[in-house]
Amino acid sequence: MSGMNFDSWSCPLPLRDYPHVVMGHGGGGKLTAELIEHLFASAFRNPTLEAFGDAAVVPPLAGRLALTTDSYVVRPLVFPGGCIGDLAVNGTVNDLAVMGAKPLYLSAGFILEEGLPLALLGSIVERMAAAARAAGVLVITGDTKVVERGHGDGCFITTAGVGVVPDGLNLSPDRLRPGDVVVISGPIGNHGVAILSVREGLEFETEIASDTAPLNGLIAEMLAVCPSIRAMRDPTRGGVAATLNEFAARSNVGIQIDESCLPVDDQVRAACDLLGLDPLLVANEGKVVAVVPADAAEPLMDAMHRHPLGTRAAIIGRVTDNHPRMVVARTAVGGKRVVTLPVGEQLPRIC
Amino acid sequence: MSGMNFDSWSCPLPLRDYPHVVMGHGGGGKLTAELIEHLFASAFRNPTLEAFGDAAVVPPLAGRLALTTDSYVVRPLVFPGGCIGDLAVNGTVNDLAVMGAKPLYLSAGFILEEGLPLALLGSIVERMAAAARAAGVLVITGDTKVVERGHGDGCFITTAGVGVVPDGLNLSPDRLRPGDVVVISGPIGNHGVAILSVREGLEFETEIASDTAPLNGLIAEMLAVCPSIRAMRDPTRGGVAATLNEFAARSNVGIQIDESCLPVDDQVRAACDLLGLDPLLVANEGKVVAVVPADAAEPLMDAMHRHPLGTRAAIIGRVTDNHPRMVVARTAVGGKRVVTLPVGEQLPRIC
Numbered sequence: 012m013s014g015m016n017f018d019s020w021s022c023p024l025p026l027r028d029y030p031h032v033v034m035g036h037g038g039g040g041k042l043t044a045e046l047i048e049h050l051f052a053s054a055f056r057n058p059t060l061e062a063f064g065d066a067a068v069v070p071p072l073a074g075r076l077a078l079t080t081d082s083y084v085v086r087p088l089v090f091p092g093g094c095i096g097d098l099a100v101n102g103t104v105n106d107l108a109v110m111g112a113k114p115l116y117l118s119a120g121f122i123l124e125e126g127l128p129l130a131l132l133g134s135i136v137e138r139m140a141a142a143a144r145a146a147g148v149l150v151i152t153g154d155t156k157v158v159e160r161g162h163g164d165g166c167f168i169t170t171a172g173v174g175v176v177p178d179g180l181n182l183s184p185d186r187l188r189p190g191d192v193v194v195i196s197g198p199i200g201n202h203g204v205a206i207l208s209v210r211e212g213l214e215f216e217t218e219i220a221s222d223t224a225p226l227n228g229l230i231a232e233m234l235a236v237c238p239s240i241r242a243m244r245d246p247t248r249g250g251v252a253a254t255l256n257e258f259a260a261r262s263n264v265g266i267q268i269d270e271s272c273l274p275v276d277d278q279v280r281a282a283c284d285l286l287g288l289d290p291l292l293v294a295n296e297g298k299v300v301a302v303v304p305a306d307a308a309e310p311l312m313d314a315m316h317r318h319p320l321g322t323r324a325a326i327i328g329r330v331t332d333n334h335p336r337m338v339v340a341r342t343a344v345g346g347k348r349v350v351t352l353p354v355g356e357q358l359p360r361i362c
Numbered sequence: 363m364s365g366m367n368f369d370s371w372s373c374p375l376p377l378r379d380y381p382h383v384v385m386g387h388g389g390g391g392k393l394t395a396e397l398i399e400h401l402f403a404s405a406f407r408n409p410t411l412e413a414f415g416d417a418a419v420v421p422p423l424a425g426r427l428a429l430t431t432d433s434y435v436v437r438p439l440v441f442p443g444g445c446i447g448d449l450a451v452n453g454t455v456n457d458l459a460v461m462g463a464k465p466l467y468l469s470a471g472f473i474l475e476e477g478l479p480l481a482l483l484g485s486i487v488e489r490m491a492a493a494a495r496a497a498g499v500l501v502i503t504g505d506t507k508v509v510e511r512g513h514g515d516g517c518f519i520t521t522a523g524v525g526v527v528p529d530g531l532n533l534s535p536d537r538l539r540p541g542d543v544v545v546i547s548g549p550i551g552n553h554g555v556a557i558l559s560v561r562e563g564l565e566f567e568t569e570i571a572s573d574t575a576p577l578n579g580l581i582a583e584m585l586a587v588c589p590s591i592r593a594m595r596d597p598t599r600g601g602v603a604a605t606l607n608e609f610a611a612r613s614n615v616g617i618q619i620d621e622s623c624l625p626v627d628d629q630v631r632a633a634c635d636l637l638g639l640d641p642l643l644v645a646n647e648g649k650v651v652a653v654v655p656a657d658a659a660e661p662l663m664d665a666m667h668r669h670p671l672g673t674r675a676a677i678i679g680r681v682t683d684n685h686p687r688m689v690v691a692r693t694a695v696g697g698k699r700v701v702t703l704p705v706g707e708q709l710p711r712i713c
Binding site for chain 2: 033034038039041044062064067072077082106112116119120121163169173174183184244248253354356359
């Protein structure tokens with residue numbers, strides 16, 4: 012179970028009577044109150060949450076407001092390198108950070124399936140709380156619903172996040188210009204391959220772990236050195252291919268990448284070969300793609316390499332006025348291929 | 363299907379190829395993009411949403427920020443008077459409004475089950491959009507995930523809402539004082555009974571409809587006349603009983619209510635008798651409970667009665683320093699009973 016020790020979760024006594032989630036935990040009565048007090052509030056502990064208003068109220072923000080949401084339905088709930096809880100925090104933190112926002116506050120909505128072990132829920136929530144602390148954000152409000160056995164799948168989590176965007180900063184995928192440089196913060200494909208290898212029961216020499224991580228620290232360093240960054244995105248579902256195709260379409264430019272420059276861990280590459288996956292299409296949960304004017308690329312690389320989450324950052328391509336709205340990769344053997352999006356689903360329930 | 367005409371939803375052509383939600387709609391590829399463009403964006407249409415950033419960015423707020431979230435798992439998805447879509451908008455709008463916040467922006471996270479008819483999803487989303495227009499809020503960001511058939515239940519929606527709290531306004535359930543007056547904006551129990559009567563196949567002379575409605579307009583009028591309101595809450599899960607018990611506990615006061623003053627529709631009362639339900643415990647989705655200093659009660663009643671959602675507003679009780687932390691009802695026959703919360707679940711999946 013990859014570092015997730017259920018026994019370590021010390022469930023307070025009142026909840027011990029119910030080792031599993033029951034319908035009453037979502038009923039709005041005493042059981043719901045107990046779950047909130049002993050499980051959620053004790054993990055997320057902060058005065059705003061503990062005011063338990065219908066909405067949480069915080070001081071005015073100094074700048075434009077950024078709002079984002081993601082629902083998490085990853086299967087299994089716990090996987091090498093993380094669980095649905097840290098994924099739900101990091102993913103929402105990262106969606107704010109790539110827009111140039113400083114992430115501040117999260118909300119969390121839980122849809123629990125009757126029968127979910129409370130110790131598992133407790134561990135997930137503690138991991139969420141640890142992820143929030145690591146990212147420097149507060150979970151200030153939440154909600155819990157319970158659905159009957161067979162009408163859910165253990166635990167779904169929907170986080171929303173609020174951040175503040177500093178004046179003068181305007182990142183947008185429609186701002187790319189020919190000549191710009193495309194960078195990535197580190198090796199790709201780890202999250203998707205980690206999930207899939209658990210599901211398929213694949214064994215590798217060393218375990219492949221999800222890269223789930225909060226990117227707001229790295230991105231703050233990047234913006235400090237290079238405020239001219241055109242656009243950023245964390246390449247989750249659809250991978251780097253989806254991010255670059257969206258950038259190309261929104262800016263009406265072409266993007267050329269060099270596959271030999273793409274950082275990919277050997278084990279991830281081997282797994283992709285085995286499973287017939289293109290690493291460019293596999294989800295990441297702790298990487299950022301950024302596009303910058305060419306003259307800013309070198310100081311940006313230096314700044315990224317100095318941050319623990321950017322030590323393997325690399326320049327992977329360029330923006331061009333050839334082939335607008337198209338992403339083209341130079342392959343390792345010297346050919347070229349068009350990098351398109353799948354129509355449907357490559358890896359279901361990856362996040 | 364209570365006013366929800368699926369045939370009226372004109373699904374644009376590209377989606378016609380798939381009459382149902384398929385896993386690919388959640389994959390982050392072309393199908394996801396199509397669903398967003400043709401179904402979600404065309405319903406929620408606004409420039410902030412249509413920027414399609416990882417987070418939506420809006421101008422600075424003029425005041426304290428309020429954040430709330432709720433996950434909606436109501437069954438059935440469509441019921442007399444509403445559907446999961448308007449419930450998800452109104453519920454979040456109301457959670458902001460009862461804190462004194464002006465609701466401004468919503469996010470929406472959808473967890474769809476493979477096989478959900480797209481026309482049903484389209485109708486739900488159009489109803490959400492109509493509810494948002496009626497409440498004067500914008501849905502500015504969202505997310506869609508799809509789970510395999512049998513691992514969800516049609517459609518779950520998690521909305522988060524952002525609002526702004528005017529300076530000087532501080533509503534809180536711990537501010538009640540003995541002598542304060544308790545008011546309710548209208549008849550209770552309609553939502554819960556509407557849901558239950560559909561589930562149980564009960565027939566009444568006239569259909570009992572959910573009271574789902576956005577309360578921000580009514581509450582703005584209330585606060586304009588009576589800024590001294592101590593606390594408000596929309597009595598959803600757990601009903602008026604849960605709200606009053608929480609107020610009593612948080613303020614360490616007693617609350618006395620008079621059952622003969624409680625507005626309850628005849629049909630709702632009959633249904634509660636039939637089903638063995640206490641109307642005080644049944645969920646509402648368009649009512650507000652407010653506690654005010656006694657001298658403000660009359661102007662507040664006048665203001666509420668002038669608003670379409672408050673025509674049947676009533677004073678239902680008083681705050682007392684007798685029996686602290688306890689809610690006591692004077693019954694219609696002149697006795698007294700303690701109004702407690704159920705331990706678990708009275709009506710599962712009511713919202």
